[in-house]
Amino acid sequence: MVQLVRGSVGMGLVVGLAALPVAAQSMALPAAEPVGISRSGAQVAYGYSLEAATTNPALLASLKEKGGFYLAMGLEMSSTQQSLESEQTSVRTTYFSYDRNRTLGAFGLAARLSPTLTLGLKLDEPYLRHGRLLDNAPSRYLGDGIDLSARRLEGQSAWALSPNLSLGLGLGVARLSYDSSSAMRLSVPNDPTLPVSGSNSVNGLVEQRVGQSGDKVVPSYSLGLRWALSPRWTMGFVHQSGLKGDLGLKAEFRNAPLGFYANDGLSTAPLGASTRATILLAGSSPTAGSATLELPSQTTIGVRHRITPMMTWEADLKWTSAGLRVPSFATVATPSGTVAAPAELPRGKGHLGLNLSTEVELGKSWTLRGGLALDQRSVEEAGAEPLLGGSRTAAFSFGAGYKVWGGELNLGYQYRQSEDQDTSRLNGVWSWTGFRSVGTRVRMEGMGHLLALGFKKTF
Numbered sequence: 001m002v003q004l005v006r007g008s009v010g011m012g013l014v015v016g017l018a019a020l021p022v023a024a025q026s027m028a029l030p031a032a033e034p035v036g037i038s039r040s041g042a043q044v045a046y047g048y049s050l051e052a053a054t055t056n057p058a059l060l061a062s063l064k065e066k067g068g069f070y071l072a073m074g075l076e077m078s079s080t081q082q083s084l085e086s087e088q089t090s091v092r093t094t095y096f097s098y099d100r101n102r103t104l105g106a107f108g109l110a111a112r113l114s115p116t117l118t119l120g121l122k123l124d125e126p127y128l129r130h131g132r133l134l135d136n137a138p139s140r141y142l143g144d145g146i147d148l149s150a151r152r153l154e155g156q157s158a159w160a161l162s163p164n165l166s167l168g169l170g171l172g173v174a175r176l177s178y179d180s181s182s183a184m185r186l187s188v189p190n191d192p193t194l195p196v197s198g199s200n201s202v203n204g205l206v207e208q209r210v211g212q213s214g215d216k217v218v219p220s221y222s223l224g225l226r227w228a229l230s231p232r233w234t235m236g237f238v239h240q241s242g243l244k245g246d247l248g249l250k251a252e253f254r255n256a257p258l259g260f261y262a263n264d265g266l267s268t269a270p271l272g273a274s275t276r277a278t279i280l281l282a283g284s285s286p287t288a289g290s291a292t293l294e295l296p297s298q299t300t301i302g303v304r305h306r307i308t309p310m311m312t313w314e315a316d317l318k319w320t321s322a323g324l325r326v327p328s329f330a331t332v333a334t335p336s337g338t339v340a341a342p343a344e345l346p347r348g349k350g351h352l353g354l355n356l357s358t359e360v361e362l363g364k365s366w367t368l369r370g371g372l373a374l375d376q377r378s379v380e381e382a383g384a385e386p387l388l389g390g391s392r393t394a395a396f397s398f399g400a401g402y403k404v405w406g407g408e409l410n411l412g413y414q415y416r417q418s419e420d421q422d423t424s425r426l427n428g429v430w431s432w433t434g435f436r437s438v439g440t441r442v443r444m445e446g447m448g449h450l451l452a453l454g455f456k457k458t459f
Contacts, residue, residue, distance in 0.1 A: 026375050026393045026416070027129035027148065028298070028320065030355070031055070032106035033072035034412030034452040038399025039357035040371025042316045045236030045304035046357075047226065050456060051410075053156070054108040054122035056238040057168025058224035060158035061118050065458040067111040072410075074104035074452025076128055080386070081445050099132040099145070104452060120156035122170070125149065126240070127295050131387065135258055138427035139386050140183035141435055142343050143329060144209070146387040147179040150243055150295055152220050168224035173217050174243045178293050180387070181211035182329045182341045183258055185265065185430040188273055189336070192280035196336040202432045204269045206277035207258040212288045212330040214247035234304040242297035242323045249288035251330035253281065265431035283335060289328030296323035296348060302355075310362075316355040320378065324348025326388065342428075342435035346383030348390070351376035367401040369412070384421050389446055391418040397450075407457035418446040 030041030035051035046052035047062035050070060080097040107123040127150040133140055154172030161167060187202040194200050225237040260269035260277060302316035325348070329341040357371040372395070379390030399412035421444045428437040 026378060027127050027389070029076070029104075029126060029128055029450065030371075030373060030395070030397070030414060032074065032104045032124040032452065033070065033108070034074070034399055034410040034454045035369065035401070037074070037412035037414050037450050037452050038369040038371060038397050038410075039314070039359070040355050040373040040395055040397045040414060041318075042302065042314045042355035042357035042371055042373075044224075044238045044300045044302040044316055045226065045234045045314055046312075047228070047234055047304070050108055050110055050458070053110060053120060053158075054106075054124060056224040056226065056236050057120065057156040057170045057222060058158050058166045058226040058238075059236070060110050060120045060156060060168060061160040061166035062226060062228075063110055063112070063118065068456065068458035069109045070107070070454050070456035072104075072106040072452050072454030074106070074450065076102045076104055077449040077451075078131055079447050080131055097131045097133055099130055099147075102128060102130055102149075104128075104450075106452070106454070116160045118158045118160075120158070121154070122156060123151070123153050125151050127243075129388065133386060137386075141185075141341060141428070141430055142385060142426055143180060143182045143341065143345060143387045145179070145181040145211070147177070148293075148326070149177045151175045152243075154220060154222065156222075158224075164228040166226045168222075168226070168238075170220075170222035170224075172220050174220040175215060175217050176243060176245050176247065176293050176295070177215040178247055178249075178327065179211065179213040180327065180329060181209055181254060183207055183209050184332055184339055184341065185261070186277075186280060186284065186332065186334055186339055187336060187432050188276045188280050190276070192276045192335070193283055194335060202263055204263065204273035204276065205261045205265060205430070205432060206273070206280065207261065208281060208332075209254045209258060210251065210286050210330045210332055211254045212249045212251040212286075212327070214249035214288070214291070216245035216247045216293070218243055218245040232306045236302045236304065237300070239299045240297060242295055242321060244292065244294040244323070246291040247293055247327065249291050249327060249330075251286035251288040253286055257281070263432040265429045280334065285333050286330050287333060289330050291327055292325060293327060294323050294325040296321040311358070311360050313358040314356070318353040318355060320351055320353065322348055322350040324378065324388075342430075345385065345388050346379045346390070348378050349380060351378050365403045367408075369397075369399045369401070371397040371414075373397075381421075382425075384423055384444065385426060386444070389418065391421055391444075391446065393418050405455075407455055410454045410456065412450070412452050414450040416448040416450075420445050
């Protein structure tokens with residue numbers, strides 16, 4: 001979707017160069033099931049909760065029942081936009097990203113085998129990031145699409161060392177999936193089958209989207225601790241491993257060429273450019289970038305306090321490591337040499353997050369939940385860009401549970417909003433001499449929603 005506010009032709013060109021949609025909210029999800037979502041992920045010390053036990057395996061030992069399960073489905077929605085207001089006029093352009101929705105699924109299971117040993121199984125999705133920029137977004141040369149996900153399955157066990165102290169371990173696998181794309185401009189010489197030279201000069205440019213995709217199954221583990229300090233106070237600790245694998249990426253040209261241009265990168269292409277470009281693309285081959293995808297580990301410590309028999313709150317402090325790294329963009333081998341994107345996506349940095357939650361039981365049937373979350377910047381400010389995001393993020397959530405059909409039906413919702421950012425680094429022009437930044441300042445914004453519905457049954 002693109003919204004254009006009319007102005008003069010000259011100002012329209014300036015504003016159009018700054019039309020850069022940028023995603024900014026965190027790619028780490030607080031949970032994939034409704035109870036964890038409504039708590040904004042603050043549940044590492046939340047005893048007597050099967051959903052919290054899938055976050056911290058040590059909590060399995062605190063369950064009152066001998067066993068239980070839950071099944072949940074949800075939706076993750078991300079919307080990104082940018083806008084620029086000229087210093088001379090009130091003309092404003094806003095571009096929105098698309099490919100905004102992804103489905104979520106989660107499952108949890110627990111069974112007590114003895115007074116000291118409880119086993120569990122969980123399926124969740126700790127990381128998710130997706131978005132597509134418009135074909136004419138200036139930042140398309142630095143990447144115009146991403147689709148990243150991690151689906152994790154772990155078997156869990158918890159040992160009750162005493163009534164107040166338990167340890168937990170989770171072992172399993174995660175399936176990492178990754179897709180990225182960028183727009184590249186290839187120089188088209190008079191004879192597209194031969195390299196550019198003094199006798200075979202460049203006579204136009206062709207813009208082509210180049211993508212790559214791949215997946216990998218990698219090991220995963222989690223370690224947890226629960227310590228009940230008193231009947232009202234509980235501490236929890238969990239470390240969830242990072243996920244790293246070398247993906248079997250495959251690169252390809254995607255869709256038809258995005259456009260044909262003269263050597264300056266702005267003017268209309270000369271006659272015959274499309275025909276020569278077709279021959280050039282047929283003689284060129286895309287090659288996948290570096291294969292390694294690395295998602296960071298998370299270490300969380302939390303404190304839970306039951307204020308009254310009906311009301312409980314928890315506060316968690318989470319450290320996310322600096323392990324974020326994604327594959328480099330695909331390149332294109334042409335008769336004149338290799339063409340690559342002007343820049344790669346940034347690496348992550350370690351950062352802290354604060355999560356708060358509260359839960360109120362209303363009678364025998366209803367439970368109300370709410371939560372807040374704050375995350376520091378996950379990439380350096382100078383590396384802000386449209387695909388990985390990484391701005392400081394704030395979120396609030398709420399949800400409810402209702403006992404029905406011999407179990408509990410739960411609904412959870414979270415809204416995430418990133419800090420607005422200004423940058424002049426990303427937009428530019430790609431001529432026959434290569435990419436150059438034009439320095440236009442852009443305001444970047446991002447937001448996201450999580451919504452899930454689930455049913456839990458204990459026995």
